[in-house]
Amino acid sequence: xxxxxxxxxxxxxxxxxxxxxxxxxxxxxxxxxxxxxxxxxxxxxxxxxxxxxxxxxxxxxxxxxxxxxxxxxxxxxxxxxxxxxxxxxxxxxxxxxxxxxxxxxxxxxxxxxxxxxxxxxxxxxxxxxxxxxxxxxxxxxxxxxxxxxxxxxxxxxxxxxxxxxxxxxxxxxxxxxxxxxxxxxxxxxxxxxxxxxxxxxxxxxxxxxxxxxxxxxxxxxxxxxxxxxxxxxxxxxxxxxxxxxxxxxxxxxxxxxxxxxxxxxxxxxx
Amino acid sequence: xxxxxxxxxxxxxxxxxxxxxxxxxxxxxxxxxxxxxxxxxxxxxxxxxxxxxxxxxxxxxxxxxxxxxxxxxxx
Numbered sequence: 001x002x003x004x005x006x007x008x009x010x011x012x013x014x015x016x017x018x019x020x021x022x023x024x025x026x027x028x029x030x031x032x033x034x035x036x037x038x039x040x041x042x043x044x045x046x047x048x049x050x051x052x053x054x055x056x057x058x059x060x061x062x063x064x065x066x067x068x069x070x071x072x073x074x075x076x077x078x079x080x081x082x083x084x085x086x087x088x089x090x091x092x093x094x095x096x097x098x099x100x101x102x103x104x105x106x107x108x109x110x111x112x113x114x115x116x117x118x119x120x121x122x123x124x125x126x127x128x129x130x131x132x133x134x135x136x137x138x139x140x141x142x143x144x145x146x147x148x149x150x151x152x153x154x155x156x157x158x159x160x161x162x163x164x165x166x167x168x169x170x171x172x173x174x175x176x177x178x179x180x181x182x183x184x185x186x187x188x189x190x191x192x193x194x195x196x197x198x199x200x201x202x203x204x205x206x207x208x209x210x211x212x213x214x215x216x217x218x219x220x221x222x223x224x225x226x227x228x229x230x231x232x233x234x235x236x237x238x239x240x241x242x243x244x245x246x247x248x249x250x251x252x253x254x255x256x257x258x259x260x261x262x263x264x265x266x267x268x269x270x
Numbered sequence: 271x272x273x274x275x276x277x278x279x280x281x282x283x284x285x286x287x288x289x290x291x292x293x294x295x296x297x298x299x300x301x302x303x304x305x306x307x308x309x310x311x312x313x314x315x316x317x318x319x320x321x322x323x324x325x326x327x328x329x330x331x332x333x334x335x336x337x338x339x340x341x342x343x344x345x
Binding site: 258 | 290292293294295297298299300
């Protein structure tokens with residue numbers, strides 16, 4: 001093990017973006033990465049290469065990250081910086097992205113830890129070769145709330161309130177039940193559509209994963225009922241685009257396709 | 271074995287992040303399947319922390335629509 005100088009081993013850390021095979025480093029020239037302290041570089045792991053950057057360890061402690069994760073602008077800055085490097089490398093060679101903020105105390109530690117995982121990286125590289133990740137989201141109109149069937153407002157005197165008209169309670173319950181059933185029916189239908197879209201897309205995907213649906217901004221008049229991601233062979237990408245269009249027409253719901261993504265979601269245990 | 275280029279979106283590598291919604295990016299860079307333990311910030315890989323930050327992000331954007339369906343819905 002090479003002994004690094006104190007200024008490197010004590011103060012600095014190695015941030016790892018991705019592991020790949022025969023990278024073209026010109027892809028990352030000029031990319032800032034996650035710090036302006038050093039440029040993005042590579043670390044040989046034998047047959048594999050890690051794309052790394054030397055960072056100030058004090059900028060990447062657990063506490064600093066906790067604060068960073070709760071500050072949306074900071075979180076975005078780091079997420080995009082990480083993604084820029086991953087995407088640039090992946091555009092030129094098969095690449096396994098690592099989760100944001102994978103850090104080691106030094107080059108030797110990184111080499112040692114990553115080399116131990118060589119089999120997993122090889123398996124992941126094999127799985128994602130000639131493939132890209134595509135996100136599919138399905139949106140439906142929001143469910144009508146009770147308020148959309150307004151209850152007539154009636155002024156009542158205290159005596160009336162104490163003795164409601166016969167059948168008023170039953171009518172109220174029926175109305176409530178009707179609204180509830182209608183809402184359930186719409187939700188069931190939306191979920192069935194989501195399942196149907198997922199099933200169809202899985203039919204041409206190599207692997208798939210369901211992600212948590214996102215809440216929608218308040219101004220947005222639609223509800224996300226499916227947030228899924230698929231590993232799709234490069235030669236079936238066009239087919240996926242056609243299928244999405246067909247499904248959109250057949251179901252009448254909004255279907256959004258995003259990609260090609262670097263296969264972030266398919267490099268771990270699927 | 272030949273390796274096809276898996277293009278990001280448009281030509282240059284710099285075009286990547288433009289137009290990628292942050293929530294979609296976070297779904298991927300934080301919740302990535304591969305878990306390699308690093309020496310530092312091990313907690314970042316912990317699901318609760320990631321969930322927490324995603325939740326914080328989403329709720330800051332969507333304070334008035336906390337869940338897909340206001341009544342809790344089936345999701």
